Amino acid sequence: MIAFVIRRMAQGVIVMLVVGFIAFSLFNFVGDPVSLMLPPEATQADRQAMRENLGLDKPFYVQFATFASNAVQGNFGISLRLGRPVSTLLVERLPATLELAFVAATLALVVGIPLGVYTGLNRNSWLSRVFLTVSLIGVSLPTFLIGIFLILIFAVWLGWLPSFGRGDTVMVGGWSTGFLTGSGLKALILPSITLGLFQLTLIMRLVRSEMLEVLRTDYIKFARARGLTNRAVNFGHALRNTLVPVITITGLQLGAIIAFAIITETVFQWPGMGLLFIQAVQFADIPVMAAYLCLIGFIFVVINLVVDMLYYFVDPRLRIDTGAAGGH
Amino acid sequence: MSQAPSPLLEVRHLRVEFNTRRGTLVAIDDVSFAIAPGEVLGVVGESGAGKSITGTAIIGLLEPPGRIAAGEIRLEGERIDNLPAEAMRKIRGRRIGAIFQDPLTSLNPLYTVGRQITETIQTHLPMNAAEARARAVDLLKEVGIPAAERRIDHYPHQFSGGMRQRVVIALALCANPRLIIADEPTTALDVSIQAQIIQLLKRLGREHGTAVMLVTHDMGVIAETADRVAVMYAGRLAEIGPVQEVIHNPQHPYTAGLMGSIPAIGQEVERLPQIEGSMPRLDAIPKGCAFNPRCPKVFDRCREERPDLLPAGATRAACWLHAGKAVDADERR
Numbered sequence: 001m002i003a004f005v006i007r008r009m010a011q012g013v014i015v016m017l018v019v020g021f022i023a024f025s026l027f028n029f030v031g032d033p034v035s036l037m038l039p040p041e042a043t044q045a046d047r048q049a050m051r052e053n054l055g056l057d058k059p060f061y062v063q064f065a066t067f068a069s070n071a072v073q074g075n076f077g078i079s080l081r082l083g084r085p086v087s088t089l090l091v092e093r094l095p096a097t098l099e100l101a102f103v104a105a106t107l108a109l110v111v112g113i114p115l116g117v118y119t120g121l122n123r124n125s126w127l128s129r130v131f132l133t134v135s136l137i138g139v140s141l142p143t144f145l146i147g148i149f150l151i152l153i154f155a156v157w158l159g160w161l162p163s164f165g166r167g168d169t170v171m172v173g174g175w176s177t178g179f180l181t182g183s184g185l186k187a188l189i190l191p192s193i194t195l196g197l198f199q200l201t202l203i204m205r206l207v208r209s210e211m212l213e214v215l216r217t218d219y220i221k222f223a224r225a226r227g228l229t230n231r232a233v234n235f236g237h238a239l240r241n242t243l244v245p246v247i248t249i250t251g252l253q254l255g256a257i258i259a260f261a262i263i264t265e266t267v268f269q270w271p272g273m274g275l276l277f278i279q280a281v282q283f284a285d286i287p288v289m290a291a292y293l294c295l296i297g298f299i300f301v302v303i304n305l306v307v308d309m310l311y312y313f314v315d316p317r318l319r320i321d322t323g324a325a326g327g328h
Numbered sequence: 329m330s331q332a333p334s335p336l337l338e339v340r341h342l343r344v345e346f347n348t349r350r351g352t353l354v355a356i357d358d359v360s361f362a363i364a365p366g367e368v369l370g371v372v373g374e375s376g377a378g379k380s381i382t383g384t385a386i387i388g389l390l391e392p393p394g395r396i397a398a399g400e401i402r403l404e405g406e407r408i409d410n411l412p413a414e415a416m417r418k419i420r421g422r423r424i425g426a427i428f429q430d431p432l433t434s435l436n437p438l439y440t441v442g443r444q445i446t447e448t449i450q451t452h453l454p455m456n457a458a459e460a461r462a463r464a465v466d467l468l469k470e471v472g473i474p475a476a477e478r479r480i481d482h483y484p485h486q487f488s489g490g491m492r493q494r495v496v497i498a499l500a501l502c503a504n505p506r507l508i509i510a511d512e513p514t515t516a517l518d519v520s521i522q523a524q525i526i527q528l529l530k531r532l533g534r535e536h537g538t539a540v541m542l543v544t545h546d547m548g549v550i551a552e553t554a555d556r557v558a559v560m561y562a563g564r565l566a567e568i569g570p571v572q573e574v575i576h577n578p579q580h581p582y583t584a585g586l587m588g589s590i591p592a593i594g595q596e597v598e599r600l601p602q603i604e605g606s607m608p609r610l611d612a613i614p615k616g617c618a619f620n621p622r623c624p625k626v627f628d629r630c631r632e633e634r635p636d637l638l639p640a641g642a643t644r645a646a647c648w649l650h651a652g653k654a655v656d657a658d659e660r661r
Contacts, residue, residue, distance in 0.1 A: 218433035224389055225428070226448045226499060227421030236447075237436050316483040317437060 019297035097272030104196030116207025370554030425500030569643025
C-alpha cells in the first residue's frame, strides 16, 4: 500500500512537471514579454537591461528551473492586469470555486446515485422512463443554456433566488465561506444546479447501467436464492459492487467540475477562479493563466491519488494478498 | 409407486412459459415428480432440456418473461408456487437451499465469506452476531475447510474453486433446509475435486436428512449419488425411476441412447454410439412425442399423440412402446 502510494506520487510529480512546462511555455508563445511590458519608445539598452533583470537572457532550462522552483513555493509572479501577486489572487478566489464545486458534486452524488439505483431496479416502470428521458436533456443541453434558463425562471420570473454573485460571505480563518449566511446559501443554489446537472445525469446513468450489469451476476442470483431481503441484495450486495466505476468517474468529474466551472462562473458572475481565468485570457494575463493551469493540474493529480486509494477500501481483491489461496 | 406417503416436494403438471416477441415458448411442459424426505433425485438431460429452469421455478426465482403458466409446486404439502414474494423469500435459504454451477462467481467478491454466511444465518434464524459467527465456523468445518476460524475472515478470491464450492455448500446449509437444489454443482470444477464435492453433498444430505435435487448432465455423478433419476428432454420428462433401473434397464429410447453413449471402461468400441440429430429448439418442438424425429423405434402414433408417463418395467417412461400397460391402467380407472 505504501509502495503503491509512493509510486503514484512519483507519477504525480512527473505529471506536474509536464503541466508546469506547458504553463511555462505560454510565456514564450504569446510573444516577447519585454516588448509587452516596456513602452514602445524604450531603447535597445532598456530592453537588454530588462531582459537581464528578468533572467530572460538565460537558456530556457534555467528559466524553467527558476519558474518551477518559484511555482513550488507558490510564487507565480504578478498579474499583468491587476498588478497583484497571482498566488494571492488565486487564494482569494479558490474558496468560491471549491464551495461551488463541492455543492455541485454533492448534489450530483446525493441525487444521482439513488436515481440510478431506482432506474436500475425498476427498469420498466414509467417513472424510470421519465427520469431517463429528462436525464437525456440534462446531458445534451449546454451548461450556459441551463444556467440562463434557471436565471430566467427563478431569478427573473419568480424572483426567489439571486441571479449573480456569491451573496454575503464570512471569513473563517482566511477562507471566505458562503455556507454561513442565508444569502450565501441562496446564491449557491442556481450555480450548483447548473454545474452539477450534467454530472448528476452522468452518475445516474452510470449507476443504472452498472446496477443492471451487477444484478445479472451469479452472486446476486445466489444472494436471492439464500433468501436475503431485497434491501440486503440491492443495497448491500449490488450497489457496493457498482462503486468502483462510480468512484472513478466521480473523481474525474470532480476535477472537471472544478476546472470547467469557468462557464458557470461566467454565467453567474461567480467570483471564483474560473471567472479570474476568463478575464485573464481576455487580457493575455499570462502569469494568471499559467498559475491556473498548474493549480488545476495539481487538483487532478490529488483527486486521482485519492481515487486510487479509495479502490483499496472498496475492493478487497486489490489489497495485497496476505492469505494466498489455499487448499485445492 | 414406492414413494414415501408424504413427499417433501411435489411438482404437479408444471408448465413454464416464456412470452417473447415471437410468441410463447414452452420451456417446461407438464412435468410432474416428487422428492421424498432425505432422497437424492438426479435430474439429467442435455443443455436446454429444462433442468435448471425446473430448479429455478421451484425456488421461485424465474426471471421475467419466464413464468409458471400451469401446475403446482408443493413443499411439505403446502403450495408454494403462488406465494407472495416475501413469503417465498423466507422459504428460500430456510427450507430450500440452492447451490449453483460456478463457485467462482457465486460469492460476492467484496465481502468475507464469514460475512456472507452470518448474514444468511441471521436472515433466517434468531441468532445474535456472536452465535451466528460460531455457527458459521462450525459450518465451514463441516464442509471441510481447514483452519475455519481463520479462513472465515478471508475473501472469496483467497479460496480455490473447490474450496469456494464448499463455502457455497455451507451457505446453502446455513439454516438447515429440508431440500437442496444443486444445479450442476461440479461442472465448473476439476475432475479430481468433483468427486470430493459429490461425496460431501452426499454425506451432508445423509447426516442432515436433507433431500437433494441434483441437476446435472453427468451420468457418472448421478449413478454415484442419486436414489432416483429423472431424465428430461425438450422440457418434458422422458423417464423417471430408481437410478439402477434407469441406467441398466432404460425404458425410453432416449434414455437408452443417453446410456449407450457413455463409454464403459474395459470395453473397446470403434466409435461411441450417439443419438442422431439434436434436441429441438423450444419454438420447434414436433407434434406428438418430442423425441420422435430422432427415435430409432418411432411409429405412427409417436408422430401424432404425445405420450404421458406410462409404467414401464420398474420405471415410468413417456413412450408409446409401453402403451399396452397404459390401456390397462385406463380400463382400471
